Amino acid sequence: DSINDLCAESRKNAQKYKATWDSLSTKRCYLLQFLSAIDLERAVATVQWDVLRKYQYEQPIPDFQWNLETGDTLILDKPCKKATCSYAGRNYVAWYTEEVNLPYGPYIFGGLPGLIMYLHDTKYNWVFTCNGIEKPTKLRDMYLYKDKRYQKTTREKALSACKNEWEDFMNLAVDEIDLTIDGKKPEKNFPRRSSN
Template sequence: FEQFLHQRDSVKSVNTDPMSYLQFLANTFGSKKGREYEVYKHIPQKGTLTYTDVLHNDFFFCYEESIPTFSWKLADGDTIIIGYPCHKAVCQFRGRTWTAWYSLDLPFDNGPWKLGGLPGLILAASESRHEFSFVATGIEQMRQTATICFQPKRYLRSTPAKFQHLLEDYWKDQWNTTNRLQGSGYSEPPKAQRTFNACLMDKYE
C-alpha cells in the first residue's frame, strides 16, 4: 500500500494531465475480467433504471429504481479522451464524491454505471477515494440497430437498499450468506472478517 501511495503521488506531481492519473488508477486496480453487474437505463420504462448483479456465480439479482438525479457542479479543467475534448464536473452521490469528464461533442446525458445528467456523454469518471474509476477506450458505430434483451424471470427481485445490505453481509461472511441464499439452514461461526467495498455500493438513507 505504501508503494502504491508513492507511485500515485509521483504520477500526480510529474504530470498535470488528469487522464494520466485516471489511467494509472485503472492499470493498478482494474480487473481484467470485470464485474458481472449490468445497468439498464429506461428499461422496463422511461425514467426507470434496472440493475442486475451476480453473487457467488450462482445467485442472480435485480432491482429497479428511478434514474438518479445528480447535482453536478461544473469545474475548471479540460482534457481529451479518445479524441474528444472533455470538460470537468464534480458531484456528491450516495456516499461518494465523483469527478466526471464529459464531451459536448457527444450530446447524450449518459455515462458509465449509474452516472449521467450532464450536457454531454461522460467518457471518464472517478471517485475521491480512488476505489473506482471508468475510462472510455473507444466508441464503435453499429452497422444496424440492436435490441437490448433483458430476461427478468432469470433474476431474484430485490430492492436497492435490501441488495446493498446483502452485499455487505456477503463480503463480511461469504460462507454463511451463501448457505442462507441456498436455504440450507447450515451455519457456523464467521471466519476471519473481510473488509471489501463491493461493486460500487450505494449509501441509501
C-alpha cells in the same frame, strides 16, 4: 489414493503461492459486473448485478446536481471537460465529451451536456471507464438479461446480500489456503456469519 494425492498436491500448491497471494491481497481491486437500463418515461433505472448470485432491482434516477469545473483532457481522442457531483455519500469527478451529444454515462449517472467517458469517486473506490466507442452498422435492441436466476429485490437488500456473499467468499478463501488479509486472520476483518 488418487483423491488423497490430489488433496495433498492442492495443499502444496496453496503453500507455494501463499506469499504471493498475501502480497496481492493487500492491494484489493474488484471488478463488479453491472448492467443497467434506463426507462426515461418512468425515470427509473433497472440494474442487474452479478456477484456470486444474480440480483435485479429498480431505483429512481437521481437528479444529479453537477458542477461544471475548469479542466480538460483527451479520452479516446475526444476532448473532455470536467464536472463534479455528490451521490450516495460520495463525491464524484466525471469527464464528459460534448462531441457525443448524449446526456448518459455509466451505471445510473447522466445529465451532463455530453457522454461521460470517465467517472470516479474521490477515493477511487468506484471507477468507470469508457473503453471504446463504435458506430454500429445498424440499430440494435438493448435489453436486460432474462434469467430466472436474477433475484428481484431492492437496492438495499441487493447491496447487503452482495456484501455478505463477498465476506463469506473471503472466509472460504482464508480457510482453504490459510489466507491473511491486511496481516490478520478473517475473524478480525470479516466476522463469521451464521449459516442458517
